[in-house]
Every structure is written in C-alpha cells, then in structure tokens.
Amino acid sequence: MIKRILSAFLVLALAFFAIGGCSSGGGGGGGGGTCPEINTDIEVCDPETGGPFSVVVDNGFFPVVVGSETVLEGFDDEGTLVRVETTVPDEIEVVAGVTTQVLVETEFEDDELVE
Numbered sequence: 001m002i003k004r005i006l007s008a009f010l011v012l013a014l015a016f017f018a019i020g021g022c023s024s025g026g027g028g029g030g031g032g033g034t035c036p037e038i039n040t041d042i043e044v045c046d047p048e049t050g051g052p053f054s055v056v057v058d059n060g061f062f063p064v065v066v067g068s069e070t071v072l073e074g075f076d077d078e079g080t081l082v083r084v085e086t087t088v089p090d091e092i093e094v095v096a097g098v099t100t101q102v103l104v105e106t107e108f109e110d111d112e113l114v115e
Contacts, residue, residue: 057101064101065088066088066089066090066101067088068088069085069086069087069088070086071083071085072084072086076109080109081110081111082107082108082109083108084105084108085105085106085108086104087103087104088101088102089102089104
C-alpha cells in the first residue's frame, strides 16, 4: 500500500517540478529554460496512448537514484524525535499501467518504527 502511495506521489511530484521549474518570462525565479507545452488532455495519462512517463528520474530537486538513501531527522511539536528514512531499491512497479520506480519510506518516532 505504501509503495503505491509513494509511486503516485512520485508521479505527482515530477509533474509539479516540471511545471514549476520553467521560466515564465516574468523573472519569477524559474530555471531559465522554456516550459514544455502543457497537455491537459486525459489521454496523456493513458499508458496505451503514451504519455511523458519514464522510470529515470533525473530531477535536480528530487533525484531518485537506485541504491540511494536519504535520512531526515528532527523534532515534532511535542518534542518527539522523528526520523524518516527513504531508500530507492532496484525495483519497479506498474501503477495504473505506468511503470514507476519504487521508493521505500520508513518513519521512526524516538527510534520506534511507526510507519
């Protein structure tokens, strides 16, 4: 279940960064490049007709490299130590007909696994 949620999140995050990283010509802090043409037709999400999907995630803001591990650690509002570990295994999964890279996230509170 978590893998499916993470895969869906990954697809949405990629779409967000792809749109947000483009220059709008107004000096709004975009990446200086030109935006790809935005296609909002539902057919773009249909795996049978194509779509801009790729298992290779080379986004500079959210790199997904097989074998990488990321650890985020801090305290919540109640002072509990929270740690989130993200691992990228050499594993792919098909979600709604789209091949996606699997991410595994585990969350700990005071070194106890909670999710």
